[in-house]
Amino acid sequence: MLSFSADQRFFWFDRQVRGFFAYSRIRRFISELHVPSGAHIIDLGGRPEHWHRMPMSLRVDILNTKEEIQQFHQHKYHNIQIIEGDVTKPIQSIHQYDFIYCNSVLEHVGGKAARSLMAANILAADKPYWVQVPSQKFPIEHHCRELFWWRMGDAKKKKKIEQWKRTWPFMAAQMESTNAVRRDELAQLFPCAVIRREFVLGFEKSLIAARVR
Numbered sequence: 003m004l005s006f007s008a009d010q011r012f013f014w015f016d017r018q019v020r021g022f023f024a025y026s027r028i029r030r031f032i033s034e035l036h037v038p039s040g041a042h043i044i045d046l047g048g049r050p051e052h053w054h055r056m057p058m059s060l061r062v063d064i065l066n067t068k069e070e071i072q073q074f075h076q077h078k079y080h081n082i083q084i085i086e087g088d089v090t091k092p093i094q095s096i097h098q099y100d101f102i103y104c105n106s107v108l109e110h111v112g113g114k115a116a117r118s119l120m121a122a123n124i125l126a127a128d129k130p131y132w133v134q135v136p137s138q139k140f141p142i143e144h145h146c147r148e149l150f151w152w153r154m155g156d157a158k159k160k161k162k163i164e165q166w167k168r169t170w171p172f173m174a175a176q177m178e179s180t181n182a183v184r185r186d187e188l189a190q191l192f193p194c195a196v197i198r199r200e201f202v203l204g205f206e207k208s209l210i211a212a213r214v215r
Contacts, residue, residue, distance in 0.1 A: 024052035027105055027200070027208075031132045032057065034198075035214055041100040046089045046124075047107030050074060050082050063099070065089065090119040092126075102131035106144065108191075109135050109183050117183065121191035132212050133192060135183040137199070139206040145176050152182055185209055 031037065039058045048064045056062075065087045074084070087093060089104075090111050096102070102124055111120050124131050136144035143151035151159065159177075166174035189197055192211035200208035 024049075024105065025055055027134060028052065028103070029057060030200075031101075031103055034212065035101060035130050035132060037101055042098065043101045043103055044093075044096060044099040046102065046104040046120075047110075048103070048105065050084065052105075053082055065093065089123065090116050091123075093123055096123065096127040097129075099127065099129060102127060102129055102133075104132065105134045106136060108133060109181050110179055112179075113181065114187070117181075117187070117191060125192070125194075130213055130215055131192075131195070132210060133188075133195075134200070134208050134210045135188065137206045137209050138182050138184065140202070140208075141205060145180055146173055183209075 037043070037058075037060070040060070042061045043063070045053070045062055045064045047066055047070075049066075049070075050064055053060075053062050053064075059081065061081045061083075063083045063085055065085045067088060068086050071084055071086060089107060104124070108117055108120060111117055121133075124133065138152035141149055143149075148162070154162075163174050163177055166177070185197060188209055188211050189195070192213070195211035195213045198210040198212050199206050200210065
């Protein structure tokens with residue numbers, strides 16, 4: 003009888019959920035930013051499988067760290083290129099793209115200084131962009147699936163992470179590196195953007211900094 007670890011079960015479920023939301027968000031990005039067929043897009047911190055059901059012909063370059071790229075399944079999707087890089091460091095070729103897309107990455111790059119560096123890279127391109135982050139108002143935390151995580155006190159969260167270090171090391175590391183990005187900070191980082199919201203079951207699930215033109 004096959005036996006699966008907590009990490010394996012979580013990864014399988016997480017891929018299904020993330021795949022569903024990733025596809026719906028890409029469709030919304032294409033619709034609301036009026037992305038034309040044939041556009042050249044850079045996805046900061048994304049994954050190739052999130053683009054395999056693109057509703058139109060697009061050229062997509064995915065920039066991610068070496069560690070993340072090593073975890074990608076070998077993809078055979080045409081018009082998708084993988085680039086090794088760091089979203090907090092200058093991206094020399096970013097001006098060549100027509101659109102910039104980023105989903106659930108800003109909260110992982112580090113503290114406010116690192117988030118400011120990433121935002122500066124996006125703004126420097128002077129191109130339409132879509133930067134999406136999880137909302138702390140949604141009752142289920144986006145990464146660990148815990149109820150009301152962002153309403154917990156720091157001591158309770160720290161205790162939970164210490165438990166995970168013994169039973170679920172991946173999640174402990176994930177949550178230690180996850181920072182809340184609130185609406186006011188998102189607006190400060192992207193002053194020319196309109197802050198949009200994503201709702202699921204009546205709850206605010208995500209915040210999006212979107213610049214159309």
